Amino acid sequence: MSHDPAQMRPRRFSAQGPLTGRIRVPGDKSISHRSIMLGALAVGETRVTGLLEGEDVLSTAAAMRAMGATIERQANGEWLVAGVGVGGLLQPGTALDMGNSGTSTRLLMGLVATHPITACFVGDASLSKRPMGRVIDPLTQTGARFTSYPGGRLPLIVEGATTPVPLTYRLPVASAQVKSAILLAGLNTPGTTTVIEPVPTRDHSERMLRGFGADLSVELESDGTRIIRLAGEAELKPQTITVPGDPSSAAFFAVAALIVPGSDLIIENVGLNPTRAALFDVLRQMGGAIEELDRRDVGGEPVADLRVRASALTGIEVDPAVVPAMVDEFPVLFVAAAHARGRTVTRGLEELRVKESDRITVMRVALELAGANVTETEDGLIIEGTDGAPLPGTAPDARVATHLDHRIAMAMAVAGLASAQGVEVDDTRPIATSFPVFEALIATATGQA
Ligand SMILES: O=C(O)C1=C[C@@H](OP(=O)(O)O)[C@@H](O)[C@H](O)C1
Numbered sequence: 122m123s124h125d126p127a128q129m130r131p132r133r134f135s136a137q138g139p140l141t142g143r144i145r146v147p148g149d150k151s152i153s154h155r156s157i158m159l160g161a162l163a164v165g166e167t168r169v170t171g172l173l174e175g176e177d178v179l180s181t182a183a184a185m186r187a188m189g190a191t192i193e194r195q196a197n198g199e200w201l202v203a204g205v206g207v208g209g210l211l212q213p214g215t216a217l218d219m220g221n222s223g224t225s226t227r228l229l230m231g232l233v234a235t236h237p238i239t240a241c242f243v244g245d246a247s248l249s250k251r252p253m254g255r256v257i258d259p260l261t262q263t264g265a266r267f268t269s270y271p272g273g274r275l276p277l278i279v280e281g282a283t284t285p286v287p288l289t290y291r292l293p294v295a296s297a298q299v300k301s302a303i304l305l306a307g308l309n310t311p312g313t314t315t316v317i318e319p320v321p322t323r324d325h326s327e328r329m330l331r332g333f334g335a336d337l338s339v340e341l342e343s344d345g346t347r348i349i350r351l352a353g354e355a356e357l358k359p360q361t362i363t364v365p366g367d368p369s370s371a372a373f374f375a376v377a378a379l380i381v382p383g384s385d386l387i388i389e390n391v392g393l394n395p396t397r398a399a400l401f402d403v404l405r406q407m408g409g410a411i412e413e414l415d416r417r418d419v420g421g422e423p424v425a426d427l428r429v430r431a432s433a434l435t436g437i438e439v440d441p442a443v444v445p446a447m448v449d450e451f452p453v454l455f456v457a458a459a460h461a462r463g464r465t466v467t468r469g470l471e472e473l474r475v476k477e478s479d480r481i482t483v484m485r486v487a488l489e490l491a492g493a494n495v496t497e498t499e500d501g502l503i504i505e506g507t508d509g510a511p512l513p514g515t516a517p518d519a520r521v522a523t524h525l526d527h528r529i530a531m532a533m534a535v536a537g538l539a540s541a542q543g544v545e546v547d548d549t550r551p552i553a554t555s556f557p558v559f560e561a562l563i564a565t566a567t568g569q570a
């Protein structure tokens with residue numbers, strides 16, 4: 122995807138009335154990536170139902186195919202992955218195009234680092250600005266070699282180690298991608314790979330590696346630090362996986378239903394893994410009516426249907442400790458805060474500056490353009506809400522710049538649904554990276570479908 126204005130797809134999102142009825146969001150992006158990767162490393166056939174068919178996951182699938190796996194979508198929507206076995210990845214014939222996806226890039230760099238192959242990683246303009254040094258640094262210690270653009274940026278070449286050395290690594294940033302890259306590198310490494318995680322991040326890799334039969338243990342220290350140990354030269358067994366709905370996608374509809382008057386919406390099948398679900402707790406603390414219905418287990422992850430009703434929200438100080446458990450949900454939380462009574466303060470969001478865009482600055486500019494009262498700090502935003510009044514929206518000649526960032530486009534679309542004159546975003550194309558049916562579900566929930 123490029124910034125070429127001729128290819129951008131702008132759209133004005135305007136008030137369409139309340140969100141009602143029932144919707145179902147697509148499969149979780151993090152679990153979908155890992156289903157393909159681990160399936161491709163197992164010996165035999167893994168079956169995946171509910172896979173997110175977003176561009177990011179399709180980039181992962183294309184890369185795993187290029188390294189030898191057979192990955193096919195069946196007519197009934199189920200995906201079959203025939204794996205090559207740990208150690209069996211083949212040298213890709215061309216560069217691996219990671220598109221817009223940080224998760225694909227960092228996790229696959231981990232996999233390639235301990236296979237005796239060389240791979241070149243390329244990506245779009247957004248991904249090519251993102252820091253890869255955070256995985257290059259630890260993975261270099263396995264014996265892999267990296268050649269990258271200055272600052273550890275894409276394009277980059279990974280020459281995997283022929284005799285990889287196991288890592289013991291303490292994470293300097295709270296990042297599930299860095300953790301997962303090291304664990305995946307550990308799969309084809311003799312001995313024990315150890316990741317020390319002072320601040321817990323999403324634990325899908327740990328859960329799924331165990332599910333695929335890897336010998337992985339997690340020790341919890343008294344201060345909350347997690348010590349994750351993985352026995353190398355693992356043999357993964359194929360699995361049948363049902364991917365739960367993505368809480369990060371449900372987040373947009375939860376906020377829309379809270380701030381659009383008269384809404385009463387059921388969002389079905391939402392994954393509520395505690396390392397992911399903090400947004401819903403924060404919105405409840407703000408006074409949001411979010412009920413969990415039929416809590417159950419899907420594919421080893423807690424899931425519920427969420428009933429969300431329009432609510433008067435109150436600003437709060439968001440505890441920085443919850444940031445990793447809602448790291449992708451801040452853009453849409455900011456939109457909720459812009460409609461609350463009083464002030465919302467967020468801190469500890471430095472990581473947002475290195476996502477698909479700098480989500481602190483980009484959301485400050487976007488919300489200001491829509492008429493909100495926002496102050497940017499070094500590590501967060503302070504937002505004075507409207508006490509339930511609609512934001513004016515963007516002027517007829519103004520467009521929110523989304524910078525190839527799907528979550529900016531969707532958060533500001535939600536702002537548009539609750540605005541007086543609509544919010545125009547400059548490009549809706551990036552939405553397809555994580556939530557291809559987003560616009561269709563808006564139409565369904567607002568009765569326009
Ligand atoms: O491991 C994952 O699947 C992800 C981890 C997070 O990134 P970081 O590890 O950079 O925080 C998150 O922002 C991303 O959307 C998905």
Ligand SMILES: C=C(OP(=O)(O)O)C(=O)O
Binds near residue numbers: 449477528
């Ligand atoms: C940060 C995100 O994804 P990634 O890092 O995989 O590009 C996201 O989906 O918000």
